[in-house]
Each structure stands twice: as structure tokens, then as C-alpha cells.
Amino acid sequence: MRMRLLALPLIVAFAVLILWPLSSVVIDSFDAKGEVSFGNYTEVLSSAYYQQSFITTLWISALTTVIGIVFGILLAIALRARGRGVRRFALAFGSMGANFAGVPLAMAIIILFGMNGFFTILVGKLGLPGAFNVYSIIGLTIAYCYFQIALATLLLTPAFDAVPVEIEEAASLMGVSSARFWARIGVPMLARQIVAIAILLFANAMGTFATTFALTGTSVNVVTVAISSLVSGDIFSDPNLANAISLLLLIVLLVPIIASQIIAGEKRLGKDPSAGPQR
Amino acid sequence: MTLSNGVLSRVFLIAVAAVMALPVVATAIDAFAAEWAHTLLPTGYTTEYFMTVVGDPRFIAAMGRSLTVAAAALAIATVLIVPAIVSAHIYWPALDRWFARLVILPYAVPAIVLVVGYLRVFSNPPLQINGTPLVLVLVYVPVCFPMFYISVKNSLRGLAIDDLLNAGRLVGANDAVILRRVVLPCILPGIMIAVVLNFAILFSEFVYAKMLVGGNFETLQLYMYAQRNLSGRITSVIVLIYFILLLLMTLVSLRLAETERAQR
Numbered sequence: 001m002r003m004r005l006l007a008l009p010l011i012v013a014f015a016v017l018i019l020w021p022l023s024s025v026v027i028d029s030f031d032a033k034g035e036v037s038f039g040n041y042t043e044v045l046s047s048a049y050y051q052q053s054f055i056t057t058l059w060i061s062a063l064t065t066v067i068g069i070v071f072g073i074l075l076a077i078a079l080r081a082r083g084r085g086v087r088r089f090a091l092a093f094g095s096m097g098a099n100f101a102g103v104p105l106a107m108a109i110i111i112l113f114g115m116n117g118f119f120t121i122l123v124g125k126l127g128l129p130g131a132f133n134v135y136s137i138i139g140l141t142i143a144y145c146y147f148q149i150a151l152a153t154l155l156l157t158p159a160f161d162a163v164p165v166e167i168e169e170a171a172s173l174m175g176v177s178s179a180r181f182w183a184r185i186g187v188p189m190l191a192r193q194i195v196a197i198a199i200l201l202f203a204n205a206m207g208t209f210a211t212t213f214a215l216t217g218t219s220v221n222v223v224t225v226a227i228s229s230l231v232s233g234d235i236f237s238d239p240n241l242a243n244a245i246s247l248l249l250l251i252v253l254l255v256p257i258i259a260s261q262i263i264a265g266e267k268r269l270g271k272d273p274s275a276g277p278q279r
Numbered sequence: 280m281t282l283s284n285g286v287l288s289r290v291f292l293i294a295v296a297a298v299m300a301l302p303v304v305a306t307a308i309d310a311f312a313a314e315w316a317h318t319l320l321p322t323g324y325t326t327e328y329f330m331t332v333v334g335d336p337r338f339i340a341a342m343g344r345s346l347t348v349a350a351a352a353l354a355i356a357t358v359l360i361v362p363a364i365v366s367a368h369i370y371w372p373a374l375d376r377w378f379a380r381l382v383i384l385p386y387a388v389p390a391i392v393l394v395v396g397y398l399r400v401f402s403n404p405p406l407q408i409n410g411t412p413l414v415l416v417l418v419y420v421p422v423c424f425p426m427f428y429i430s431v432k433n434s435l436r437g438l439a440i441d442d443l444l445n446a447g448r449l450v451g452a453n454d455a456v457i458l459r460r461v462v463l464p465c466i467l468p469g470i471m472i473a474v475v476l477n478f479a480i481l482f483s484e485f486v487y488a489k490m491l492v493g494g495n496f497e498t499l500q501l502y503m504y505a506q507r508n509l510s511g512r513i514t515s516v517i518v519l520i521y522f523i524l525l526l527l528m529t530l531v532s533l534r535l536a537e538t539e540r541a542q543r
Contacts, residue, residue, distance in 0.1 A: 003370045003454055010363035011374075014381075016406075017421050021396025022388070028399060075295060078288035090292075092529050095476075097299055099525055102485045103503045104518045108302035110507075111309050111515060118305045146302070149295075178285075200386050207389025210485035214504060224391045228490060231398055239399070246392040257387050261380070 029243035040244035050245065053221040058252075060137065060222070061205035064144040068201050069194065072152025076160040077182055079153075091157065097150030101143075102210035109143050109215060110134055135216050143211050148201055155200065159193045160186070196260040203253045223249050303522055309515035328512040332520065341502035348412055348498065349481040352419035353474055359420060360427045361470055365458060368435045369444070382425045390486040393418070397491055412496050418487050423477040430476070434469030434539070438462065468539035475532040479525055 032039025044050045079087050100108075112119050113134040123130045132138050163186055171181040187194065209224040218225055223245065230242035310329060312321030332338050367375040397418060401409045408414040440462070447457035485500040492498075497505070503517050 003366055003458075004374075006366035007363040007371060007374055010359045013359055013420055017418060018384070018388075018393070021393055021400050023396075024399045025392065025396045071295065074291060078292050081288065082292070086292075088533065090296075092533055093296065093299065096522075096525055096529050099479050099483050099529075100303075100522065102483055103500050103507065104483075104521050105302070107503070107507055107514050107518050108306045111305050111511065112302055116511070146299070150299070200383065203386040203389075207386070207391065209389070209391045210489075210500075213489075214485075214507065224389060227391050227395060231395055231490070239395070242395050246395045250388065250392060253387055253389070257383060261383075 053226045057222045064148045065201045068148030068152040071149045072156040075153045076156040094150045094154040101147040103214040106214035155197045199256045310519040332516040345499040351416045356420045356423035394490045427473040430469045430473035434466040479528040
């Protein structure tokens, strides 16, 4: 069909801008000092430093995913009963929260929790414990939670809207409390979508670079920062090692994403998330 | 106690909104504080820092670069992506299914992984463009895809495409004319929403700008990054201005979405 040609330029663009660089990453990851081998992989997998960076990243991603999903579910349920105005405001707020990531978020977190931060001074004045070093994994966790909660709310709210009001009312007529209804019926009904959204949140955190780099530089050892150090052209630069780590990161992300897509049976999730992923 | 309409849920919503707003509010206060150290709230206010940033030629130049790159990338993205989505929707369902899968690409393939590939493939002929603004314009095109797909697809679903095409063919118009004269105006609001939301995304983009171009071409995000260790006030002003821009773009996109809903 002639009209299919309209799609051709985009297919070419994707081939050049996605397929080409990705295949270069895959091919070069097997290039260890000019020879085809698994050398880069054995080096990465046997290095305590890179093992630690994967463990740290997996840990912070899993933790902030759980926090994001729990808050997202509670917010989606609370928003369900509110009027359209409140809901629209909340979604706009969430979309901004998801975009307000990266350098500005890192800066805002420092203004709040840094040495001279609002929170740090408040805690000091009240004589409470709770002051912490913001340039650490704790600071990172707080920053990640910010955009994870925003993204979870954006993606979960439409999913929760799909639960018919009738069954909620029926449950309430039978004397089932709202909390019990959601715990026993509502949330299990949406289990598949919630898992799929959780996997997206997890991938979102695993791939985060801007917020991490702007807040903690290279002092917290996460995978994306390790990759950037390897290609940034200083004395530690070893691009082929970066290829191998990138591919390992891709595998960690793609396996659950593809699995959830298959499980969801081509069911499209999040028809209208008005925010992109964190980069 | 009911969770979905009781007091509890109201308090919870307000509490979360307050906590989420806190970084922005603190930044806004800090931006106009004259003296703010060792006290909970500033002891005086001033617009001095705000004026310093707004009058900084480096800031204005960075803003100009960000606007230019985003506008150029969006122009190319719109021309490439919209026809492809429409064509796949009507004539090529198999491709459409692949497009739907590509929506989660930014989650599945982090930008830093693509950076590793771009550093390699765009550092040698035939496309030796690393370090130039052109590379940013190009790599931003796929970044725009998910929002275009979601938004345009939403508009297309609301149209009875087959009826439109059959009616048009009946009066002797060919498909290209029908698409341009009938379908395009119908999906225009969807395209506009995607453009505005993508603008906000490209404006917030840091990874590609930092890793592929760096100091050669300082965008707004790189400017913010470079200023982060200077006076706290200056960085607060920059973050505040950025936040206001983001707010404006979000409001415009909401307005557009409203008009689109009203037209249905």
C-alpha cells in the first residue's frame, strides 16, 4: 500500500538513532582489546566495584519503587472520590513532579536538606536527631521518591478509575469498609497493571542519571554513573567496559519489562501519562 | 472510616501535596531571601539575585540555546512522527503494534546506554556530529515519540476513520487529500498537546546535553548544573525560573486538552 510510505522516514530515523547505536553497544561489548571475547563481561562480573554498583542500584530502585507504588495506590484511591477539579490539579501536579527531576530537583533537595537547609536547621533548632548528609544514598533515596511517587500517581490513577463505582457501592452496602474493599477486591483486581507499572518505576529508577549525577556526582556508586565515568574520557575511561555494563543493565531492565508485556497480553497501560521517564 | 471519601483521605491528600510542594516552596523563598542562614525563615527579602540571573548574558544565551534546540527537534519530530502514526493507524496495524511497544522504550533503554552507543557511532564519518548542536537535535527526535504516540493515537481513536475515508472516496478525493484536509485538522489538538508536553521534556533534558555536547553548547540544564556550586541564592533563582516555565507549559497543555475534550 502506497500510504505505508508515510511511515518510512520515521522507521529510517529509528534505525539510525536507536538500532544503530544499540547494535554498536552489543557488538563492542564483545571487543576486549581488539579480540572477540567475553573478557569485558568477566571483568565486570568479577569486579567487586561493579558488583557493588549493581547491588546499590537494585536496592535503591526496589526501595523507591515500593514506596512509589504504595503512595501511588493510596493517592489514586483518595483521588477517585474527589471532584474533577482536584483530580485534574493532582495530575498536573504529578506531571510536573515527574518533569521536575534532574538538576533542579537535586538543587531543591540541597536547599531543603543541605548543610544550611531548611529541614536541617529546623531539626537543629528543635534539638531532634534526623540531620543527615544529603550527598549520600539517603539524599538520593529522597530525591528518587519524589519523582517515583509523582510517576506512580500519574500511571495508577487511570488504572484505578477503571474499577466500576458499582462494585465499590455494592461492597459498602454489604457493610464492607472502604479500606477492606480496596485491600481484598480493588487492588487484587488491578494486580497485573500494578505489577506492570511497578516494573516501569523500577526501570525508571535503574536508568536515572541526571538527578544522581547532580546530587552526588560520582560519590555514590550507581550503574548509570559508573557507565558515564567509563566513557567521559578521563584516565579511567574504558568504553568497551561501558558497553558490557550497559548491556547488563539492559538485560536487567528488558527481562521484567518484556515479561510483564507478555503477561499483560498486549493490554496497553497508562493511556495518558503526561510525563516522560526520568532521564 | 471510609478511605475514599472520608476525612482521612482528605488529610492524606493535603499532606502529600504539601510535602511534594515543599522543595518548590523552599526554593522560591530562598530565591528572594536577603539573609537566610541559621534561621528557619529568611530575615529579609530582596529581588537582587533574581535581577542578577535575569540580566546574566550567559543565562539568556543558555535559554536561547535550549529553546532553539527544542524547537528544531520538535519541528523534525512532528514531521517524521505524526504521518507515521497516522499511516500505521490506518494502513499498517502490524507497525502500529510495534509503535505501541516503543512507547516504553525510554524506560527500557536508559539514555545513558544510548549515549554509549552515540559516542561511538557519531564520532566517526559518515556522521561525525558529536559535540555539535546537531547531534542533540537528532537524538531528541526519538525522545519525543512516546508523547506523540499517546496523544495522536488518542485523537485518532475518537475518529471514525473508515467512514471518513469512504465518504471522501465517494466524492472522488484520494486518501492523501482526505488525510490532509479532514483527518489532520481533527488530530491537530492532539498534536499540539504532544508538542507542548515534549517541549517540557526536552527543556528538562540533561543526559544527552551533558554527555554528547557538554560545555561547547551550554543549554539551560547545563547552565544550572554549572551554577550549582555558586551562591545558593543564584541556583534557587534559576530553579525557580525553570519551575515557572514548566508550570506555564503544563498549564498550556491542560488548556489544550480541555478544548479538545470540549470539541468532542
